[in-house]
Amino acid sequence: MNEPAFSLRHESQDGLHVLRLEGRLGLQEGVVLWQQLRDAVAALPASGEQRQCTIELAGVQRMEGAAAALLVGLQDDCRRKGIRVAFAGASEDVSSLLALYGAGTEIARAQPRPGFVTRVGLATLALVSSLRSVPEFAGSLVISFGRAIRSPRSIQWSDVPGLMERAGADGLFIVGLVNFLVGLILGLQGALQLERFGAESFLPSLVGISVVRELGPLMTAILVAGRTGAAYAAELGTMKVSEEVDALRTLGLDPNRFLVLPRVITLFFMVPLLTVLGDVLGIFGGMAIGMSYYDMSFQAYLLGTQEGIALKDVHTGVGKSFFFGALIAIVACQRGLTTRGGAAGVGRSTTSAVVSVLFALVAFDFFFTWVFSMVGW
Amino acid sequence: MEPILRVRDLVVGWDGKPILRGIDFDVARGSVFAILGGSGCGKSTVLRHLIGLAEPMSGSIEIAGVGKPSLGLEPPAFGVMFQGGALFGSMTLEENVALPLQKWTRLPKEAISAVARARLRLVDLAGYESFLPSAISGGMKKRAGIARALALDPQLLFLDEPSAGLDPITSRELDDLILTLSRTLGVTVVLVSHELASIFRVADQCIMLDREAGTIIAHGKPAELRDHATHPTVRAFFHREAAHHPNPTP
Numbered sequence: 001m002n003e004p005a006f007s008l009r010h011e012s013q014d015g016l017h018v019l020r021l022e023g024r025l026g027l028q029e030g031v032v033l034w035q036q037l038r039d040a041v042a043a044l045p046a047s048g049e050q051r052q053c054t055i056e057l058a059g060v061q062r063m064e065g066a067a068a069a070l071l072v073g074l075q076d077d078c079r080r081k082g083i084r085v086a087f088a089g090a091s092e093d094v095s096s097l098l099a100l101y102g103a104g105t106e107i108a109r110a111q112p113r114p115g116f117v118t119r120v121g122l123a124t125l126a127l128v129s130s131l132r133s134v135p136e137f138a139g140s141l142v143i144s145f146g147r148a149i150r151s152p153r154s155i156q157w158s159d160v161p162g163l164m165e166r167a168g169a170d171g172l173f174i175v176g177l178v179n180f181l182v183g184l185i186l187g188l189q190g191a192l193q194l195e196r197f198g199a200e201s202f203l204p205s206l207v208g209i210s211v212v213r214e215l216g217p218l219m220t221a222i223l224v225a226g227r228t229g230a231a232y233a234a235e236l237g238t239m240k241v242s243e244e245v246d247a248l249r250t251l252g253l254d255p256n257r258f259l260v261l262p263r264v265i266t267l268f269f270m271v272p273l274l275t276v277l278g279d280v281l282g283i284f285g286g287m288a289i290g291m292s293y294y295d296m297s298f299q300a301y302l303l304g305t306q307e308g309i310a311l312k313d314v315h316t317g318v319g320k321s322f323f324f325g326a327l328i329a330i331v332a333c334q335r336g337l338t339t340r341g342g343a344a345g346v347g348r349s350t351t352s353a354v355v356s357v358l359f360a361l362v363a364f365d366f367f368f369t370w371v372f373s374m375v376g377w
Numbered sequence: 378m379e380p381i382l383r384v385r386d387l388v389v390g391w392d393g394k395p396i397l398r399g400i401d402f403d404v405a406r407g408s409v410f411a412i413l414g415g416s417g418c419g420k421s422t423v424l425r426h427l428i429g430l431a432e433p434m435s436g437s438i439e440i441a442g443v444g445k446p447s448l449g450l451e452p453p454a455f456g457v458m459f460q461g462g463a464l465f466g467s468m469t470l471e472e473n474v475a476l477p478l479q480k481w482t483r484l485p486k487e488a489i490s491a492v493a494r495a496r497l498r499l500v501d502l503a504g505y506e507s508f509l510p511s512a513i514s515g516g517m518k519k520r521a522g523i524a525r526a527l528a529l530d531p532q533l534l535f536l537d538e539p540s541a542g543l544d545p546i547t548s549r550e551l552d553d554l555i556l557t558l559s560r561t562l563g564v565t566v567v568l569v570s571h572e573l574a575s576i577f578r579v580a581d582q583c584i585m586l587d588r589e590a591g592t593i594i595a596h597g598k599p600a601e602l603r604d605h606a607t608h609p610t611v612r613a614f615f616h617r618e619a620a621h622h623p624n625p626t627p
Contacts, residue, residue, distance in 0.1 A: 153480075238466075239466075242463060242466075243460070243463040244463050244464070244465055244466070246425075246457075246459065246463065247459055247463035247522075247525075249429070249430060250429070250430070250456075251476065251477045251480065251525070252452055252453045252477065252480060252481060253476070253477075253480055
């Protein structure tokens, strides 16, 4: 077994307390050194109004920076508790090292972490500010849009085809696949329930209405939020932290018109188009169940869907997807443009964008469903 | 002669807390003016206020006799080069330089391309027109940033830390470019820096900001401040001496 690299002895003479350290002190010994010193200091008897002791270092053969930092940290910690700790007998090297780490001086403390109540208060204020910032941003966007109508060249139209390709064409497969799977799930679950009442023939209506009115628009919007909304927040966030957004402003270019409006226009048109595709594939998903489990023919299923879905169902579903598209772009761009703090800030903005958009989508979908049910659509 | 930039009693800060007060200075036309100070003293904050990216708490900024312009409503009266160049990553260097010309002029496409290429030649980036910013070095990004800032022939150019992070040779080349812009094109340059070699070489006048004093602590020619300044922080800065900074207040 290895010999301990150092020893610590507590000596007391004429009311003076001496902690005698000997041996080699380094990072390896740090844990034991720290614990032993703290225990020794804590066990000091009160001496008058103030407790005090001397750490005798004459027997220290070698001291590394980490050990010096620990000793100085202990000295500072003790000072705050009203215990005076002095170093004595140190060699020139050890003295220099202790001085380098600020022995004998008062070391500034990091700002204390706010208490629980303060943190709750700060988090609430941040949440309120965050909730308020999106409508404010939407308002500034309306002003920018008004200016853009007077000067259409100020919108970066050349970016729009590329943005549409990335948001729309590149997302066709995943949007189609997920909606098809949703149709399958809905078909299977619906069929199991309908079978109990001998109402399998209503499967096309059930799947069709669910997909066209709710699940198609919502699932498509969720996918676009995850794919494209996150990308917008990260892209604009990176531009913000690398001062590209500031550069735009100093060139006299409005970031809203240059960066945000092309993205809002893109998603305003692409989300409904993707929704239509999602609706069709969702219905095909239900059809796959109907045809394989209940021997429904293609024509019969299609006819059932046609009878089940009214044009107003398509209007409400596709209509709200226009709103969803704009909502995703606005929230994602707002989060991106308010990014602060480098790469970590971009990560936070992207997460915040996706979470906020998902929450807003579900909340607004509920709102739309409630309004449509009130007006009998 | 009327100064091109006049700053009076400017108070700047963050989150409603002033960090610098009583900022007063004039910048003469055609000169190179440096805003100096140690790291974290507020140099870049002052610059952000001068270029209109932040609203002063009080005081006034006049550029060419006109109050601070509203960004985006009229062609900018000045150009800005940001510390890292701040080039648009999805655009080539030529497209970056052409962007303000497309926005603010009615020049045909070919003419805009010709002007953008000429600007890039001016900053010694001929042959790099079709490069994306990710494919060029830090020094080249700064020069491309200057080319973009010069696109609309501004009388006033703001440069944020032009020498930061550059090797001595590239830094010297950038100093030469700044001098060329000032002496040959008559562009007034306001730069934020703490690179002494660069300051002595290019700056006609300078002010020095100090975080603890919370204001300007020196104003004059760099060489005069180096040789005659009595303020300990100014002397420490110009003679590269270590200055003791007190611990931050908890």
